[in-house]
Amino acid sequence: MILGLDLPYWASTLIKVGIALVAVPTATALIVQTFLFKTMAFMQSRLGPMEAGPHGSLQLMADGAKFVQKELIVPDHADRKVFVLAPVIVLISTFLLYVVVPIGPGAVGEALDTGIFFALAVSSISVIGILAAGWSSANKYSLIGGLRAAGQLIAYELPLVLAVVGVVMLAGTMSLQGIVHAQSNFHLFGSSIALPFFIPQIVGFVLFLIAAQAELTQPPFDMPVAESELVAGYQTEYSGLLFLFFYIGEFGTAFALAAIASTLFLGGWWIPLYHPSGAWGDVFGFGVLFVKTMLVSFLIFWIRFTYPRLREDQLQAFAWKVLIPVALGNLVVTAVFKVVLH
Amino acid sequence: MPQLKLPGLVKGLGVTFTTMLRPKVTVQYTGPHGKEREAPPTRARGVIALKEENCTVCMLCARSCPDWCIYIEGHKDKAPPRREGGKPRTVQYLDRFDIDYSLCMYCGICVEVCPFDALFWSPEFEYSEARIADLLHDKGRLGEWMETVPEPLALEAGAEAKKGGKK
Amino acid sequence: MSSTVSDRQRAAYIATQAADARVNVEIEAEGMTLNIGPQHPATHGTLRIVVRLDGEQVLWAEPIPGYMHRGYEKLAEVRTYPQITTLVNRIDWLGSFCNEVPFILAAEKLLGVEAPPRAQYIRTVLFELGRIANLILFLGDMGVQLGAVTPVFYAFRDREYVLNLIESATGGRFHPNYDRIGGLKEDLPKGWIDETKGALRHVRDFCDEMETLLLGNEIFAKRCRGIGVIPAHIALEYGLSGANARASGIDFDLRRDEPSPLAWKDADWKVWTHTDGDAFARYWCRLQEVRESTKIVEQLLGGLPSGSIQAKVPRIIKVSAGEAWVHTENPLGEMGYYIVSQGGLGPFRCKIRTPSFSNVSIVPWLLRGVFVPDVITILASLYFILGDIDR
Numbered sequence: 001m002i003l004g005l006d007l008p009y010w011a012s013t014l015i016k017v018g019i020a021l022v023a024v025p026t027a028t029a030l031i032v033q034t035f036l037f038k039t040m041a042f043m044q045s046r047l048g049p050m051e052a053g054p055h056g057s058l059q060l061m062a063d064g065a066k067f068v069q070k071e072l073i074v075p076d077h078a079d080r081k082v083f084v085l086a087p088v089i090v091l092i093s094t095f096l097l098y099v100v101v102p103i104g105p106g107a108v109g110e111a112l113d114t115g116i117f118f119a120l121a122v123s124s125i126s127v128i129g130i131l132a133a134g135w136s137s138a139n140k141y142s143l144i145g146g147l148r149a150a151g152q153l154i155a156y157e158l159p160l161v162l163a164v165v166g167v168v169m170l171a172g173t174m175s176l177q178g179i180v181h182a183q184s185n186f187h188l189f190g191s192s193i194a195l196p197f198f199i200p201q202i203v204g205f206v207l208f209l210i211a212a213q214a215e216l217t218q219p220p221f222d223m224p225v226a227e228s229e230l231v232a233g234y235q236t237e238y239s240g241l242l243f244l245f246f247y248i249g250e251f252g253t254a255f256a257l258a259a260i261a262s263t264l265f266l267g268g269w270w271i272p273l274y275h276p277s278g279a280w281g282d283v284f285g286f287g288v289l290f291v292k293t294m295l296v297s298f299l300i301f302w303i304r305f306t307y308p309r310l311r312e313d314q315l316q317a318f319a320w321k322v323l324i325p326v327a328l329g330n331l332v333v334t335a336v337f338k339v340v341l342h
Numbered sequence: 343m344p345q346l347k348l349p350g351l352v353k354g355l356g357v358t359f360t361t362m363l364r365p366k367v368t369v370q371y372t373g374p375h376g377k378e379r380e381a382p383p384t385r386a387r388g389v390i391a392l393k394e395e396n397c398t399v400c401m402l403c404a405r406s407c408p409d410w411c412i413y414i415e416g417h418k419d420k421a422p423p424r425r426e427g428g429k430p431r432t433v434q435y436l437d438r439f440d441i442d443y444s445l446c447m448y449c450g451i452c453v454e455v456c457p458f459d460a461l462f463w464s465p466e467f468e469y470s471e472a473r474i475a476d477l478l479h480d481k482g483r484l485g486e487w488m489e490t491v492p493e494p495l496a497l498e499a500g501a502e503a504k505k506g507g508k509k
Numbered sequence: 510m511s512s513t514v515s516d517r518q519r520a521a522y523i524a525t526q527a528a529d530a531r532v533n534v535e536i537e538a539e540g541m542t543l544n545i546g547p548q549h550p551a552t553h554g555t556l557r558i559v560v561r562l563d564g565e566q567v568l569w570a571e572p573i574p575g576y577m578h579r580g581y582e583k584l585a586e587v588r589t590y591p592q593i594t595t596l597v598n599r600i601d602w603l604g605s606f607c608n609e610v611p612f613i614l615a616a617e618k619l620l621g622v623e624a625p626p627r628a629q630y631i632r633t634v635l636f637e638l639g640r641i642a643n644l645i646l647f648l649g650d651m652g653v654q655l656g657a658v659t660p661v662f663y664a665f666r667d668r669e670y671v672l673n674l675i676e677s678a679t680g681g682r683f684h685p686n687y688d689r690i691g692g693l694k695e696d697l698p699k700g701w702i703d704e705t706k707g708a709l710r711h712v713r714d715f716c717d718e719m720e721t722l723l724l725g726n727e728i729f730a731k732r733c734r735g736i737g738v739i740p741a742h743i744a745l746e747y748g749l750s751g752a753n754a755r756a757s758g759i760d761f762d763l764r765r766d767e768p769s770p771l772a773w774k775d776a777d778w779k780v781w782t783h784t785d786g787d788a789f790a791r792y793w794c795r796l797q798e799v800r801e802s803t804k805i806v807e808q809l810l811g812g813l814p815s816g817s818i819q820a821k822v823p824r825i826i827k828v829s830a831g832e833a834w835v836h837t838e839n840p841l842g843e844m845g846y847y848i849v850s851q852g853g854l855g856p857f858r859c860k861i862r863t864p865s866f867s868n869v870s871i872v873p874w875l876l877r878g879v880f881v882p883d884v885i886t887i888l889a890s891l892y893f894i895l896g897d898i899d900r
Contacts, residue, residue, distance in 0.1 A: 043358040044662035047368040140543055144881070219656050220728050223882070306358045306722070307351070308729050309656030311882045350725035357722045358659055367666050383677035385698065408592040449595035449686050454694070463680065495698040500627065500815030502696070 016099075016109055024095055028252040029060045034294070035301040036251070043305050067247075070240030077138035078237065086136060087238065087245035089129030094249045096122040097256035102177045103289060104269050104282030115176035116164055119260055120157075123215065126249065127153045130224065133246075134234035145234035148312050149217060149224035155319040156214035156221070162327035163207040166334045167197050167264045176260075180268040184275075196267035200337070203330045205265045207323060212257045213300060214319070216250060220307040221315055255293065258300060262292035384492045386465040387448045389479075391487035392439055396460035399434040403452035403461060411445035412452060413438060441484060443469070444477040464490040521559070521571045545884070547576045553650070554895025556869070560876065560884065567884060570876035572869050577899040585859035590616055590690060590826055593855065598684040600863065601897045604643035604840040605675065606635040609688040612859075614770065615835040615848045616690050619828045623770055628692035628818040633772040634705075634809050635675065635687065636837075637802040641712055642671045643840035644799045647892050648719045651792055654889035655732055660722055667715040670708035677701060690826055692819035702810050709803045716800050724793065733789035737875055737887035740786060747874070748867035751842030752794040753891060757786035763838035771837075776808040788890035795892075827854055841865050841897055861900055865893035 007015070037059060041048030049056030074080050099109035100119050112118050127150055134146015168174055171182035183196050198205040214221035224234060235246050262268060269285025276284050310318065370378045382388065399416035415438035420430040453461045464487050471477050479487075541562045547555040555576035561568040581600065585593050593612065600608045610632060617623065624632070649664025672682040678697050679685035687694050723729045739749070744757045754761060762780040764773040781797040783790035830852040836845030842864025849858040868891050875887055 039362065040658075042362040042366065044659050045361055045364070045367050045666050046662060047366050047370070050370060051372075140541060219658075222656065302355060302358065305659050306354050307657060307726065308652060308723070308732060309882075310728055311732060311880065313880070314731055350721075350727050350730075354722045354726050357718055361659075361663070367669075383673065383680075383698075385678070385680040386676055387680040406589070406591065408588060408595055447595060448681065448684075449592075450680065450694075451591050451595065454591075498697040498699055498701055498813075500813055502815075502817040 020095055020098055020109070024098055024252050025248055027098075027255040028248045029064075031251050031255045031297055032247075033057060033060050035297060039298070039301060040305050043302075064244065067240055067244040072241065073237075073239055075138050075237050079136040079138075082132050082136035083237075084242065086129045086133035087242045087249065089132065090126045090249035091245045091252075093122055093125040093129065094252040094256065096125075097253065097260070100176055101256065101259045101263060101289075102180060102268060102285075104285030105277060108177055111175065111177055113173075113175045115174055116168065116179070116260070116264065117174050119176075119256075120161055120164065123253065123257070124153070124157060126253070129249075130234055133238070137234070137237040139237050142234050142236045145224045145236070149234055151312065152214060152217070152221060152223060152315055152319075155316050156211045156323075159207050159319060159323035159327050160211035160215060162324065162331060163201075163204040163211060164264060166201050166204040166327075166330050169331070169334050169338055170197060170200065176263050176268070179264060180270050183267045184270045193272045195272075196265060196270075198265035201265060201330070201334070203326065204334075205261070207327050207330070208261055208265065209296070209299060210323065212261060213303060214315070216254050216257065216300070218254075218300065218304045219309045220303070222309050223312050223315060254297060254300060258293045258296040259289060261296050262289060266292045266296070268292070382465045382467065384465060384495050385463070386467070387450055387463050388465040388467040389443070389463075389469060389487050389490075390441055390446075390453060390484065391462045391464050391491050392441075392481065392484035393460050393462065393488055394436060394439075394481060394485055396458045397436050397439065398458055398460075399436050400457065402455050402457065406451045406455045408449060408451065409445045409447055411442040413440040413442070436481070439481045439484065440478050442478045444474050462488065462491040464488075465492065466490045543881075553893065554898075556893075556895055556898065558872065558876075558884075558888075560881075562881065567876050567879050567881070570873050570884070572872045574866070574869065574895075574898045577895045579896075579900065581861060581900040582859055585856055585861075587855065589854040590828065590856070593859065594688060595684070595686050597861075598681075598686055599896060600861065600900055601643070601839060601841055601844070601865075601894050602683055603646055603894060604639040605681075605683050606632075606639040606679075606685050606687060607643075607837070607839045608844070609686070610636055610771070611835045611837045611839075611844055612846045612848070613688045613690055614837070615833040615846045616826075616828050616850075616856075617770075618833040618835060619831050619848065619850050620690065620822070620826070621829070622691050622820050622822055624692040624820050625816050625818065626772075626814045627696075627816045628820075629770055630772045630775075630809050630813050631693060631697060631818065632688065633776075634806050635678070635685070636771065637806050637809075638671055638675060638705075640840040641799055641802050641806075642668055642675070644795045644802075645671070645712065645715065647795055648716075648723070648792070648799070651889045651892075652723050652729075654885050655729065657723065657726075657729070660719060663715060663718055663722075667711050670711045674701070674705055674708050677704065689819065690828075691822035692817070696818050702813070705806065705810060709807060712799065712803055716796055719796060724789075724796065730789060732882075732886055733792065733890070734785075734787055736788045736883050737879070737890060738785065738787045739871065739875065743871070743874065744786070747871040749842070749871060750864050750867065751838070751840070752791055752798060753842065753868055755780065755782045756790035756794045758782055758784045763836060763843055767836065767838075769837065772809055773805070775812070776805045778805050778808075788886050791890045791892070825854070827852055828856070836862065839864060841892065841894060842868060863897045863900060865895075865897035868893050869898055 037048045037056065049059035052059040052062045074083055097119055100112055100115045102108040102111075130149045130153070131146050134142045134144075134149065137143070167179060170186070171179040173179060173182065179197075184194050186194050186197065217224045235243065238246060269289045271288055274284075275281075369380050399414060401414055404410070404412040404414045414436070416434050416436050418432055419435055421433040423430055450463065453463055466487060543560050543562055544557065545560060546557040557573040557576060558570055559573065560570040581596065584596060588596065594609050597608045597612050598605055645664050645668045649661035652658075652660035675685055676682045678701055679687040679694070739753070739757045741757045741759050744754050744759060749757075750761075760780060760782050763769075765780060778801050781794050781801065783794050828848075828850045830850055832847070832849050834845060834847045836843050843862070844864055845862040847860040847862070848856045851857040872888070872891070876884055879887065
């Protein structure tokens, strides 16, 4: 069902694919422009791009055009097929993430019952792409970057998943739309207004944000792309269109994970007191989700610009020795609460 | 670990956040937003200007340049006597005085060493060219830079008053 | 020096050849040879370090300097003293004025000339400003090597104030070329002292920011504490100087310990040492040194003697025959000039002892057994400048 029209499956799928092809790069562009260019610049006492477009807002278009028209350089000793496929895999993982995020009471790419499970599973596909990129580049730096990435991403999957399990327990469903509805009905200790999940699950929220930071290989967890050591880690040999794919993959996933975090913990498209419905409800919900996503993204990027990076073994130790025990503890407490309060 | 970690990490976030809200230091040099310029200090070594009437072709500047970037040619000729009934004087005429700014180190030895105050520093710096050969400034161009030469600055308290006019 | 090549040297040679090879992915049984540099974001300039890795651990490392050798000492043989002063600015290009001072002092020693007190004071002030400019960059740069992208921008922003000061007095931001045999080129412009006091306020604020942003950051501490520990006796053996030695507990500062015509003895300041000898200690030491330098500058400017800034020297200076060695505490360590003069317009031979050359010599010893990211931390904390190593 799109816009109230009853379309055959192939038509609605085509429209959804079209929307995704437009929405994902736009979201990426927005995030890159606002945070990577402007906010980073402001935090560093400088203005950022100011030439392309008013206040430099079209800088990414210029960058994108530059990337697209570059020559496709594949190193001599690289495995050509894998080399070209690797960024595509990462990009597919990003696009698939946007399918399940609900935008409004009636608007979602595909209302899956296993919503968040699907999202987490699909976000892990990018690990294959990164490993493939690192190995096929025939470059020692890329190899080191790819190996680091694999270890890190797999290690931080667990806190990510465990943080989500707490929310799923409270909501009773894995569907993201269902989780938003659960938050609109969640009254803690008989409070009059419904509360989003980040209040009972504050530990889970923090865990999710930290794990998301690591999944996105952002500082302080950006060993795979440690600029000052490995030049660009697994992305070293990539230029032009393939690099653009990695770029879109990284920031598209950032937007998607921020949107998922807002949906799981901050209430998604729902806010406590005002509940529109119909088409206006979808638009309003989109606006609310957008604001929340930008706030979460601001947190992610604020931490990115401020902290130095952790070393690989410190990273792993942090994940296995700190985050996972805390996540498990959070699970136990949530389970106890759920049983006690019902 | 989480308890001990919080203070330092959080204070660091505060620093970046407050910097974000303060005015930015970028000077917008080009572009539609304006041609802001930060005027360089008066003593800045931007370009060397030549006062042709003072030059006596003594070649001291060309000899003392570490890069040998000054090209001087001159010839001797007779000039009319200063007063009636005197001998004609031998005077050096300056034919060619080129400074190659693609070699110049901006050290200032030539300006210092000139005994006749013919060379001066000017803070002008925007003379980049598309061709390296255009960076060879000839007599006329060096004379044009004289208009941009600033007055020597007043000195700090306690400095000895300068004797003579040597900059 | 024996004429036979040791096994270690032979292995190093083979490794460099291997690292040069076109095939980048080498599946070797006992580890991977990695070539860090000469073009690499982490080595401050064109330093090449060949490391042999076992996974992420370094088995041995060999620094190969020389990619930036400009032949200073040979150039000095065919230049006059003023010309060499100009060239020598460019050895340690961040601590601009500091390079000229020992050279000029050595020439003055040979001539038997002493600059008037006002000139000595201003020389010391500019020397300390050069130190501040150099070390501010280090404080920001260490952040970048560790992954924190923001501090380096603050460093460049606050360094501008110091560079503007140097420019308004001397005419050049990075290469002042201000020291002359017998004194200085010209006196300070009016208002310079007040401008300096304003700039020092910015420098102190910057130091406080760095303390909060980096020193107090737990991630920074985790990355730096216990990394690259240099025991004091090893530091002495390898000839480390400057903050590298002081961070290992060696209480040695040429400003205090070496009699010098410059005005450090007229200011009240202390030497900062640290006992740990790790990367964190080196960062901490340099941060305190910047603060201390601001104190020195303020005190000296408060008590600036009046008078001339140039002693009576002949127009064309021919330095009398003899040999002179003068060393000073430069921002990077101990820098010294050994001038052999035969009475000409320029020196017969000028030997330049640079601090970074000795500081880099400890790299093979220090890098054994460390992880690859720690390699970057250690190199960043040792703080060498390629112009200083290679001359």
